[in-house]
Amino acid sequence: MSIPGPRAVLSAAPAWSYFVGSAVFHYLGPAFAVLLFARVAPLGVAGLRIWSAALVLALWRRPWRTLARLGRGGRRTIVTWGAVLAVMNACFYLAIDRLPLGTVAAIEFLPVIGLAALGARTARNVVALAAAAGGVYVLTDLRWEGAPIGFVLAFANAVLFACYIMLAHRAARLGRGIGGIDGLAAAMLAASAFALPLAVWQAAPTLADPVALGAGAGVGICSSVIPYVCDQLAMARMARSTYALLVALLPATATVIGAVVLRQLPLLPELIGVALVVLAVALHREHPSAQERDTPDSARRD
Secondary structure, three states: OOOOOHHHHHHHOOHHHHHHHHHHHHHHHHHHHHHHOOOOOHHHHHHHHHHHHHHHHHHHHOHHHHHHHOOHHHHHHHHHHHHHHHHHHHHHHHHHOOOOHHHHHHHHHHHHHHHHHHOOOOHHHHHHHHHHHHHHHHHHOOOOOOOHHHHHHHHHHHHHHHHHHHHHHHHHOOOOOOOHHHHHHHHHHHHHHHHHHHHHHHHHHHHHOHHHHHHHHHHHHHHHHHHHHHHHHHHOOOOHHHHHHHOOHHHHHHHHHHHHHHOOOOOHHHHHHHHHHHHHHHHOOOOHHHHHHHOOHHHHHO
16 A cells, blocks of 8 residues: 655645644744743844745745746735735734733734625624624733833734735735745745845844754744645635634634743633634634635645
8 A cells, every 4th residue: 555645645634734733833933932032132033033934945945946937926926925924023023022922913813804704705604703803802902001012013913914814815826836835935035035124133143142043943943834834735725714714713822822831821801702712713614615716726636
């Protein structure tokens, strides 16, 4: 009996399994990054995250070949995606330096509710969306007087995260034989250039600190390689509205990881918010016609 290769295993795995991997690592890496802030400033950690991820993906996928096959519009999408990735990561790390990880994650989800609403065509999905919105509202628990700059950065990150979802979906459907992971690698290569003016001065001291440099590389792999690859594998197999609503799991995941890794223990209202988010995901159902309409032919053949 032949043993299936990695491509066959990836193709056979259900879309939700990729999302679970993305949800866990999406905030496990940043939790480790918060611990790293004691040695490296937040923008420096953001830069190390982007550069290490770009290096790994470049060695794996050879993104320059992807860019060579794309037309002008495709290259514009990739470069824009890279710019969004760079600025989004900078805002995110500056925000979690000032606010709890779960709070930033909850704010991050707010614009995504709008994307999910575009696909909520049934009463069941409307109820799921309302539960998700209520859960995120409870989790957010805005207290502007505590860290106003942190909230501004968190909302900026949220808007950029919504842009990331739209650009990643567009890249996943560029065609020309280019898969989503190849587009991701090309976008990360572009992001590494955009990150230079943002982070190079804060990251430079790590050249004399091998421990911090290695930890920063580990944060990059946990934060940008594993979850973003899982994102692409998930988004190529599900409708954008479904993916956007499943992102509701991220505030709950961040709350749990923040409690375990950073000892940011949630209060009772925050636990209620987590329960509402989980309820929303349990209620949501994707219409079969939406899956067929929004999933590219290449993904359906897989």
